[in-house]
Amino acid sequence: MNTDIHTADIPANLAHVRQRIQAAASLAGRPADEVQLLLATKTVTAEKIKVAIDAGEMLIGENKVQELKQKDYLLHTLPVQRHFIGHLQTNKIKEVLKYVTCIQSLDRAELAEKLDSRLQYEGRSLDVFVQVNTSFEESKFGAHPDAAIGLLEKVRAYGTMHIKGLMTIGLFDADPEKVRPSFRLLREIRDTALREGLLHPDGAHLSMGMSGDLATAIEEGATIVRVGTSVFGKRQYPDSYYWNEKSN
Ligand SMILES: *Cc1c(COP(=O)(O)O)cnc(C)c1O
Numbered sequence: 001m002n003t004d005i006h007t008a009d010i011p012a013n014l015a016h017v018r019q020r021i022q023a024a025a026s027l028a029g030r031p032a033d034e035v036q037l038l039l040a041t042k043t044v045t046a047e048k049i050k051v052a053i054d055a056g057e058m059l060i061g062e063n064k065v066q067e068l069k070q071k072d073y074l075l076h077t078l079p080v081q082r083h084f085i086g087h088l089q090t091n092k093i094k095e096v097l098k099y100v101t102c103i104q105s106l107d108r109a110e111l112a113e114k115l116d117s118r119l120q121y122e123g124r125s126l127d128v129f130v131q132v133n134t135s136f137e138e139s140k141f142g143a144h145p146d147a148a149i150g151l152l153e154k155v156r157a158y159g160t161m162h163i164k165g166l167m168t169i170g171l172f173d174a175d176p177e178k179v180r181p182s183f184r185l186l187r188e189i190r191d192t193a194l195r196e197g198l199l200h201p202d203g204a205h206l207s208m209g210m211s212g213d214l215a216t217a218i219e220e221g222a223t224i225v226r227v228g229t230s231v232f233g234k235r236q237y238p239d240s241y242y243w244n245e246k247s248n
Pocket of ligand 1: 040085086169209211227228229239
């Protein structure tokens with residue numbers, strides 16, 4: 001599916017993304033090791049993902065439960081942490097929990113409630129990020145910014161989930177100055193949650209920034225950037241396809 005990129009290019013692409021992260025952190029006066037790289041691997045084959053893992057990457061994010069399942073034969077043998085970053089339907093909870101240690105796309109109370117029941121049943125806990133729609137675009141999932149604090153309170157009240165921070169998908173725009181407010185708003189919500197004691201300082205990550213806007217996100221405080229295209233090449237379909245509830 002990622003036809004315009006050769007597997008052999010992946011290590012060099014990764015090195016380039018690492019350089020961009022370093023440059024952006026340095027411009028922002030932040031240590032580069034404050035920013036983790038998560039590889040967004042939707043549509044990427046397990047073999048290509050392995051090349052990135054062999055090059056030293058340890059964190060990947062998938063958008064679809066089906067892809068986690070398809071790639072598990074190889075990935076479960078590798079030293080990689082898998083996160084879920086796509087829209088999660090409640091009927092997929094049981095399945096997704098077989099593969100991931102973290103769900104970054106916890107965006108609604110109903111999902112939190114059902115996750116809690118399943119986690120209780122399995123006698124385990126799970127890392128989560130609360131996803132907030134800070135771009136106000138209707139096509140994006142995520143809690144409304146005004147509902148984010150309330151959702152954090154709810155999730156915290158269940159003992160089964162460790163809140164690691166907040167996640168957002170920025171506004172789609174080639175102009176960084178138009179994207180910036182959606183990242184800044186996530187940071188402001190994070191700071192409010194910290195002040196109100198809803199987040200622990202160790203669990204106050206900001207997962208924001210992708211291939212096109214990672215520098216802006218890092219300037220605004222990102223601690224995890226999620227990068228796909230810059231490492232693995234263009235995908236066949238627009239992101240709206242992968243983010244569509246019906247296609248999940
Ligand atoms: C695909 C995806 C990314 C990465 O996007 P690129 O533009 O390919 O870097 C990041 N976050 C989410 C939730 C995604 O679905």
